[in-house]
Amino acid sequence: MHIKCDNFPNSLTHKFSLEYQTQQQNTNNIFVFHKGNVSDELHLLSNMLTIIISSTDKAIIGLELSDSLCEKHLRNIVLNILKSFKNDKNSNIYISVNKSYKEDLKYIIDIFKHIYIARKIAILPANIGTPDLIAKELKELFKGIKGVKKTYLTHKDLVKKKLNLICSIGDSAKNPPGMLLIEKKSKNPSAKTICFIGKGITFDSGGLSIKPIKSMMDMKYDKIGAIYSATCMKIILEDPLSSSYNIIGAFPLAENAVSDKAVRPGDVIVSHSGKTVEITDPDAEGRLVLADAISYVSKYKPSLIIDMATLTGHSEIINCFHKAYYYCNEDKMRRYIEKQSYNNGERMIAMPNWEEIPNVLTSPVADLTNLPRKCRDAYIASLFLKEFIPENADWIHFDLAHEVIDEMPKGHSIITVVDTVKEWMKK
Numbered sequence: 001m002h003i004k005c006d007n008f009p010n011s012l013t014h015k016f017s018l019e020y021q022t023q024q025q026n027t028n029n030i031f032v033f034h035k036g037n038v039s040d041e042l043h044l045l046s047n048m049l050t051i052i053i054s055s056t057d058k059a060i061i062g063l064e065l066s067d068s069l070c071e072k073h074l075r076n077i078v079l080n081i082l083k084s085f086k087n088d089k090n091s092n093i094y095i096s097v098n099k100s101y102k103e104d105l106k107y108i109i110d111i112f113k114h115i116y117i118a119r120k121i122a123i124l125p126a127n128i129g130t131p132d133l134i135a136k137e138l139k140e141l142f143k144g145i146k147g148v149k150k151t152y153l154t155h156k157d158l159v160k161k162k163l164n165l166i167c168s169i170g171d172s173a174k175n176p177p178g179m180l181l182i183e184k185k186s187k188n189p190s191a192k193t194i195c196f197i198g199k200g201i202t203f204d205s206g207g208l209s210i211k212p213i214k215s216m217m218d219m220k221y222d223k224i225g226a227i228y229s230a231t232c233m234k235i236i237l238e239d240p241l242s243s244s245y246n247i248i249g250a251f252p253l254a255e256n257a258v259s260d261k262a263v264r265p266g267d268v269i270v271s272h273s274g275k276t277v278e279i280t281d282p283d284a285e286g287r288l289v290l291a292d293a294i295s296y297v298s299k300y301k302p303s304l305i306i307d308m309a310t311l312t313g314h315s316e317i318i319n320c321f322h323k324a325y326y327y328c329n330e331d332k333m334r335r336y337i338e339k340q341s342y343n344n345g346e347r348m349i350a351m352p353n354w355e356e357i358p359n360v361l362t363s364p365v366a367d368l369t370n371l372p373r374k375c376r377d378a379y380i381a382s383l384f385l386k387e388f389i390p391e392n393a394d395w396i397h398f399d400l401a402h403e404v405i406d407e408m409p410k411g412h413s414i415i416t417v418v419d420t421v422k423e424w425m426k427k
């Protein structure tokens with residue numbers, strides 16, 4: 001048996017040999033990453049995945065991801081590796097035998113590392129994970145990537161730039177709102193632009209539409225849209241193909257609190273785009289902060305906008321089994337996401353983009369209402385956001401509300417979003 005795993009971190013290689021020695025006594029040619037506490041780094045990975053590969057004649061793959069929904073993605077990679085052994089009379093496993101497989105494994109392990117970091121930021125409680133601190137944590141993600149410009153728009157900047165919808169929510173809290181901007185410009189002057197947006201509500205009390213405690217207890221997770229979206233952006237920036245594109249991230253961060261500064265139901269706010277919005281429900285705040293962020297990035301003339309958000313309780317009801325819900329205005333990408341999310345084990349349901357759906361966002365006092373009085377569907381949130389999407393931009397919106405009601409966010413959709421953006425870049 002020949003084993004070479006120079007592709008992995010040292011601690012992991014060390015642990016691997018230990019496991020291998022133990023396993024070898026009972027089973028034939030089995031290769032194991034297993035749970036353990038050898039080091040933080042190993043724990044980081046082992047918390048995410050356990051792979052068992054056997055290259056006996058009838059190959060057996062045992063694979064378990066203790067804390068993630070992405071087992072299918074990994075399984076596909078492992079299957080690909082095994083395919084290379086099908087015609088190999090020698091039943092040894094050479095993990096580093098083929099450069100492309102080596103890259104695949106490295107890729108998936110890298111992604112899991114990113115997901116782990118995203119989850120570490122996600123669990124920060126709201127009294128610590130204020131908008132300022134989350135901005136710092138997200139900035140850290142981009143450390144070491146050359147040519148990245150990081151700007152934090154403070155509350156004062158938001159006011160100056162008329163990002164009034166973000167302020168209408170964030171003004172309610174002691175911890176001021178902000179928006180983190182990450183820009184990486186291509187050297188090619190005619191490069192297309194991809195924008196990543198994410199909802200970063202560090203705590204959602206519901207504002208003056210205060211939530212009952214059962215719905216409020218996990219609301220520190222209402223910021224994961226920003227965290228996941230920034231994570232996807234980081235992974236994309238590591239892909240050499242991204243250098244042909246301008247990659248922009250805008251992550252609005254705010255706390256939705258209850259105070260005498262909180263926006264009242266019925267208040268009318270002039271959004272960054274100039275459209276007026278009647279805020280009938282301050283608990284539908286995610287679409288407000290996203291709308292201003294989307295409007296803000298329209299100056300970059302985006303060809304693709306990806307937004308990620310824990311947006312609507314209704315997406316949980318429709319999906320029933322804690323999976324994501326997405327809207328895509330481009331048919332080819334819409335079909336790609338359907339297929340790819342299934343392959344990745346990240347089940348998603350597409351929202352309709354039928355033209356005959358009536359405009360239900362009307363208000364007697366403003367251009368739009370943030371929540372129609374009668375219709376609270378998850379789809380309505382995407383209709384609202386659509387009002388701010390620049391013409392001709394491809395747009396994909398991911399509603400990850402199910403991640404909030406889980407005890408611990410799983411990093412759901414990150415792999416599919418990364419795959420989708422990579423696919424889009426190829427076209």
Ligand SMILES: [Zn+2]
Pocket residue numbers: 204206256282283284285286
């Ligand atoms: Zn809310």
